Amino acid sequence: MSTRRDFFKLAGIAGGALAASSVSKVAMAALPETVTQTSPDTMPPLQPKTGRPYNPVVTLNGWTLPWRMNNGVKEFHLVAEPVVREMALGMKAHLWGYNGQSPGPTIEVVEGDRVRIFVTNRLPEHTSVHWHGQRLPNGMDGVSGLTQPSIQPGKTFVYEFVARRPGTFMYHPHADEMTQMAMGMMGSWITHPKNRPPQIDEVDRDFIFLLNAYDIEPGAFKPNIMTMTDFNLWSWNSRIFPGIDTLNVRKNDRVRIRIGNLTMTNHPIHIHGHEFTVTGTDGGPVPRTARWPEVTTDVAVGQMRQIEFVADEEGDWAFHCHKSHHTMNAMGHNVPSMIGVDHKDVADKINKLIPSYMTMGDKGMADMGAMEMPLPDNTIPMMTGEGPFGGLEMGGMFSVVKVRKGQKPGDYKDPGWYKHPKGTVAYEYGGPVAAAPRQPGDAHAGMKHGSHGKPEVEVQVRKPQGHSGH
């Protein structure tokens, strides 16, 4: 749901603070109205009604900020403020963001546009906005203390520059960065090409999202901003699977996905069933002669990667970070591995005292996904998501690219699960099972046996306490 607050309402909220604002009354009267968005749904692409035409992007679980034209200048109004972000159904985070959301809205402009961005600070501390990857006058770069004074609470600053080169960029604070980025302050920026540069293809579907991460204890609402590596929520646009929308495309569409990383570690992003090429970074288009095929591309911290492929295989294709801990949701980290540990005896003893005691992890962690264990309020299971064949046992940075013949151009609706043609799904073998061939002699040659018939040496794998594992 989109809500519009006019300037006077905004002034009412900020109270007397705005009277002492750093912009004059005349300039304030010219402030573009604030547009906010509170729904976490993926909004349809914003077709440009004014300015140069372009083919808009779709922000995964996000939206594009509307603008107004003022004497040939594209004017936007960003409001830095506390927000409540639903990260997945059943889990809300109290973050900081822009215009009602974390991440903030995507800003889309065209190469050569003169852009004026009003930034109002409604946070309890000062901030600034850095326009990552842009060519601009030094004083517009948004580094607090270095290129400008910080924007104090209640104040509005104006940034103005020409979007000089086409590409995929982002914006984020450059003031108390550790806190403000850990709280979710970031957004995407796209500068569409003006003409048709030979290194930039036209695409049918163009998606964008940012990789971000939070450390929110199960049951809590606010991120722990001191965390450096041990995050427990790995998200795309502050959403975690199964809260991340699927990327729905038409068969044979040329698809572009733009991914930016503002976490504290790298993320190898992997697609199933297709190969892609990296066609651009935040440094610009990759020359055609320098591209090679991949199914995984690493997006390092502070980087953007733009991948492209022709979606010519129908189906529901997994699309995820390849670090397996990043496709998990919140849980305690100091859990020793129990695989191969027989705790039946001890479990029987504990059950006499605590009837609800459950032994978990002795055959792997899949029972975590299957068990309906009591959880504190405001968290979601570590491994979750139901597919047409059962539990997906995923979380975090995971989604699905849905390729369908029947998906109409411009239609981004979820087509539901793929209906596999007969005879194209892996199936259980129903024939006889032959005995496994063995070396002649002792089947367990080389292994010492105790009197009880079990190997004397058992191997236990235990994660050291406090080790992050990432």
Ligand SMILES: [Cu+2]
């Ligand atoms: Cu990752």
